[in-house]
Amino acid sequence: MPIRNDRTRWGLVSQLFHWLLAIMIFAQIALALIFIQLRPGPELFALINAHKSLGLTILVVVVARLIWRWANPVPDLPDTLKPYERFLARFTHGALYALLIAMPLTGWFGSAALGFTIRWFNLFQLPNPIAKDVPLGHALYLTHSILALALGVILVLHIAAAIRHHWILKDDTLRRMLPGVGPRL
Ligand code: HEM
Ligand code: HEM
Secondary structure, three states, X not given: OOOOXXXXXXXXXXXXXXXXXXXXXXXXXXXXXXXXXXXXXXXXXXXXXHHHHHHHHHHHHHHHHHHHHHOOOOOOOXXXXXXXXXXXXXXXXXXXXXXXXXXXXXXXXXXHHOOOOOEEOOOEEOOOOOOOOHHHHHXXXXXXXXXXXHHHHHHHHHHHHHHHHHHXXXXXXXXXXXXXXXXOO
């Protein structure tokens, strides 16, 4: 199993980054969907702190993933794709990366602007990147919620595309992102 990517498939490191982040993002969205229904109390604060801690961990993993992506060849899209499908694939992948950076930043800066401090998984306190500014904090939280909706829509498109490639077009797009799985014979 090659560690690095080549022009035809993803290497092991890119595959692990993809699936690790997918799990983290689903956990992050699940945490948010649970805590937005809770009333203020210790349970709510614990879940919000877990969401903030996991969100900032996601930021670090995304930056590492992008550095690995720049240091490696990126596999070509299948040549059977029509121009509009190429555009959609590039657009959704670019939007996913942009959201994976913008969501943690709006959350972190919003939290700091509202004067909260974050204890990373209750282990140590993280620095606040900006000073308290309540109206700015509310604007950043609103942006965070709007970006969350956009992420939901794009993820549905992304997963639908993976299913279409695998079960309808029957090409290797999903297989080349799966560790230990070779191309169709
Ligand atoms: C990729 C990372 C992240 C994702 C996918 C994500 C996702 C979400 C979602 C789906 C919601 C519910 C949206 C709503 O309020 O309607 C939410 C809310 C929230 N998130 Fe995140 N989040 C991320 C990172 C962060 C980070 C790093 C922080 C803070 C350090 C944070 C702080 C918050 C807060 C405080 C709320 C509640 C906002 C409010 O009360 O309006 N998030 N997030
Ligand atoms: C069940 C869930 C998922 C499936 C089946 C899936 C499937 C795939 C597949 C097959 C590719 C490779 C496309 C290609 O080779 O051209 C891919 C790429 C990608 N996926 Fe997912 N994915 C899932 C979840 C996610 C999640 C949750 C995220 C992050 C929010 C994500 C972000 C990305 C990104 C950014 C790429 C582009 C890779 C690059 O060009 O560097 N995926 N996904």
